[in-house]
Amino acid sequence: xxxxxxxxxxxxxxxxxxxxxxxxxxxxxxxxxxxxxxxxxxxxxxxxxxxxxxxxxxxxxxxxxxxxxxxxxxxxxxxxxxxxxxxxxxxxxxxxxxxxxxxxxxxxxxxxxxxxxxxxxxxxxxxxxxxxxxxxxxxxxxxxxxxxxxxxxxxxxxxxxxxxxxxxxxxxxxxxxxxxxxxxxxxxxxxxxxxxxxxxxxxxxxxxxxxxxxxxxxxxxxxxxxxxxxxxxxxxxxxxxxxxxxxxxxxxxxxxxxxxxxxxxxxxxxxxxxxxxxxxxxxxxxxxxxxxxxxxxxxxxxxxxxxxxxxxxxxxxxxxxxxxxxxxxxxxxxxxxxxxxxxxxxxxxxxxxxxxxxxxxxxxxxxxxxxxxxxxxxxxxxxxxxxxxxxxxxxxxxxxxxxxxxxxxxxxxxxxxxxxxxxxxxxxxxxxxxxxxxxxxxxxxxxxxxxx
Numbered sequence: 208x209x210x211x212x213x214x215x216x217x218x219x220x221x222x223x224x225x226x227x228x229x230x231x232x233x234x235x236x237x238x239x240x241x242x243x244x245x246x247x248x249x250x251x252x253x254x255x256x257x258x259x260x261x262x263x264x265x266x267x268x269x270x271x272x273x274x275x276x277x278x279x280x281x282x283x284x285x286x287x288x289x290x291x292x293x294x295x296x297x298x299x300x301x302x303x304x305x306x307x308x309x310x311x312x313x314x315x316x317x318x319x320x321x322x323x324x325x326x327x328x329x330x331x332x333x334x335x336x337x338x339x340x341x342x343x344x345x346x347x348x349x350x351x352x353x354x355x356x357x358x359x360x361x362x363x364x365x366x367x368x369x370x371x372x373x374x375x376x377x378x379x380x381x382x383x384x385x386x387x388x389x390x391x392x393x394x395x396x397x398x399x400x401x402x403x404x405x406x407x408x409x410x411x412x413x414x415x416x417x418x419x420x421x422x423x424x425x426x427x428x429x430x431x432x433x434x435x436x437x438x439x440x441x442x443x444x445x446x447x448x449x450x451x452x453x454x455x456x457x458x459x460x461x462x463x464x465x466x467x468x469x470x471x472x473x474x475x476x477x478x479x480x481x482x483x484x485x486x487x488x489x490x491x492x493x494x495x496x497x498x499x500x501x502x503x504x505x506x507x508x509x510x511x512x513x514x515x516x517x518x519x520x521x522x523x524x525x526x527x528x529x530x531x532x533x534x535x536x537x538x539x540x541x542x543x544x545x546x547x548x549x550x551x552x553x554x555x556x557x558x559x560x561x562x563x564x565x566x567x568x569x570x571x572x573x574x575x576x577x578x579x580x581x582x583x584x585x586x587x588x589x590x591x592x593x594x595x596x597x598x599x600x601x602x603x604x605x606x607x608x609x610x611x612x613x614x615x616x617x618x619x620x621x622x623x624x625x626x627x628x629x630x631x632x633x634x635x636x637x638x639x640x641x642x643x644x645x646x647x648x649x650x651x652x653x654x655x656x657x658x659x
Contacts, residue, residue, distance in 0.1 A: 211326045212236035216246045216260040216272065217288070226259075229315020235322055243272040250279050255333065257284040257306070257325040259318070262293050270300055277304055281364040282332045284325035288313075298515050304368050328371045351392055352385075353536055356526035362389075362518065369516055370396030375468065375488040377513040379495060380520030383570030386491040387449065389520060394447040399487055402446030405439050410455035417460055419476055428477025440473055445485050453490040453513070454499050461506045468512050488513075523565040523572065530565075530572070531557040537573050541580035550580055577616045583609075608643040620647050 213230055215237055217223040227239040240246050244267065246258060258276060262269035273285040284306035289297045297308035306328070307321050352363050369376060370393045378386045387406060394404045412420055419428070423438030440448060450456070456464065467473055468488060472481040490513050492499075499505035523530060535552060542549050565571050610629070618624045626636040640647060 211330055212238060212256040213322055213326070214246050214249060214256060214258045215239045216241075216243055216258065216264075216269070218242065218261070218264045222261075226315065226318065230319055230322060233316065233319035233323070235319060235326070243267040243269075243275075246272060247275055250276055250283065253333070253336075254280060254283055255329070257286065257322060257329055259286045259288065259322060261288045262296065263290065270296070270303075273300065273303075273305060277364070281360075282329070282367055284329055284368070286318075286321055286325060301369075301374070301516055302365075302518075304364055306368055307372065324371070331371075332367070348392060348396075351388060353533055354526055354529035355532070356521075356529045358521035358526045359529060362520065365518055366392055367396070369393060369518070371398070372516075373397070373399075373487055374516045375513060376490070377496070377517040378489065378491045378520065379517060380491070380493070381522045381568055382493055382566075383568030384520040384522055385569055386520060387451065389518060390447075390449045390489045390491065393489060394487070397447070397487065399446050403443045404447050404449065405443035406449040406451055407439055408451045410452045412456075417457070418463070421460075422463075422473045423475040425475055425477035428475070432477070435475075438473070438475065440467070440484060440486065441475075441482065443486055447487045447489060450488065450490040452492065454492045454494060454496055454505055458504070458506065461509050465506065465509045465512060468509075523568050527561055530561045533569075534560055534572060534576055537576035538579055541573075541576045545580055547580055552579070574613060574616050578612060581612075583612055604643070607639070608645070611639060611643060611645060615645070615647060622647060 213235055215223060215227055215230070217226065217239070218241055220241070223239045223241070227237050230237040238249075240249075243260070243264065246260070250258075258272075260269040260272050264272075267275075269287050273287070276283050276285055281304065285304070287297050287300055287305050287308040289308050289310050291310060294308075294310055297305065297310075301308065306325050309318055309321060348363055348366060352359060352366070354360075366389060376390075376393060378389055380386045380389075390406075391404060394400060407421070418424075419432075419436065419438065421438050421440055423436050423441055424432050426432060426435045450464075467484065471484045471486070473484055474481050496505050496510050496514075500507045500510055534557060538550055538552065541547075560572070560575070567574075611625075614625045614629060618628075622633065622636060626633055629636070631639070
């Protein structure tokens with residue numbers, strides 16, 4: 208930490224001097240600068256420190272300075288000093304990569320705490336870069352969020368910025384774009400990484416037990432509550448809660464969740480005792496929640512509470528240039544999981560993938576990679592090529608086999624959700640697997656936590 212320092216940028220000489228003194232008394236090495244231009248002269252890709260800047264300055268404001276800094280090195284923490292009227296602007300800036308902000312008037316101790324956290328984060332970034340340079344490898348986040356498109360580079364920068372903070376986050380993205388993968392990455396980069404990460408699918412919670420599932424209950428709280436039960440919020444204490452598909456949460460429960468987010472306390476059903484709650488909340492949605500607010504299906508105040516920091520995940524259609532390398536990576540992972548030899552892919556096939564529509568995004572592309580690794584994609588191509596010479600019964604059988612394989616890939620070889628989703632009995636599914644020569648053991652492997 209001793210080698211790292213703070214660049215303090217403020218055109219107000221008196222405020223700069225007092226802030227510089229407060230940081231110095233807190234044991235931080237600080238250099239005060241009167242203009243953004245002076246700060247840019249000191250910034251390099253390996254800059255050993257963080258930047259604290261006022262937003263309102265002549266010639267170049269703090270937001271422009273932040274943008275210029277991140278063009279040099281996207282992982283340099285920038286902390287914004289704001290006036291009262293600038294807070295909404297600072298919140299938007301955090302979505303664009305600001306590390307944190309502090310509102311005037313502030314105490315020197317408060318700013319020193321924020322700066323020390325940012326310096327710790329910067330030290331971690333620089334240490335990881337050195338280790339990667341020695342090993343010749345990409346960092347863990349690049350392994351999870353694969354892609355060299357501008358959209359993915361920007362997403363990784365945002366995750367690196369937001370991850371170490373304790374801010375609640377809203378993640379917006381189409382089906383299959385990897386919202387949970389990003390949520391786990393945020394958790395793993397935070398100080399809560401050693402504590403639980405609890406994912407709750409809001410659309411799957413039973414209406415009659417939803418409060419008990421989240422908040423817990425005391426014995427006798429309702430008929431059938433024989434003993435006390437800890438809710439998921441308590442179970443995740445000290446860690447992170449993922450509220451997946453939060454737009455599906457009933458309106459009545461949205462109001463109770465809002466109070467939890469505001470007060471960080473819960474009251475189990477049947478109890479009058481409040482429990483303090485130390486949690487970070489991450490929520491996901493497939494659609495912009497502003498539209499749900501307009502339709503009256505989502506509370507505006509809950510959206511405002513969640514939307515201080517939001518991340519948008521790009522669909523494959525917005526990063527087509529990533530698809531060839533992305534598919535090669537997925538294919539390599541699939542072959543390794545199934546203990547199969549590496550498969551080669553022709554440039555023509557990769558070009559065809561890049562031209563295709565991917566409504567299911569990465570999830571759909573992953574399924575294609577799984578089939579290709581198992582040799583089923585080539586079988587399907589051969590079947591398609593000979594469709595005109597085959598009988599109707601043969602074509603129906605081939606289509607049925609493909610549906611079965613897709614379902615097995617989707618459910619990782621677990622048969623119960625396969626036969627339930629397809630409306631079959633367990634015996635009927637077994638009979639069809641035997642008929643088509645499909646071995647479920649090929650599919651029973653967990654996917655790596657990765658969003659290419």
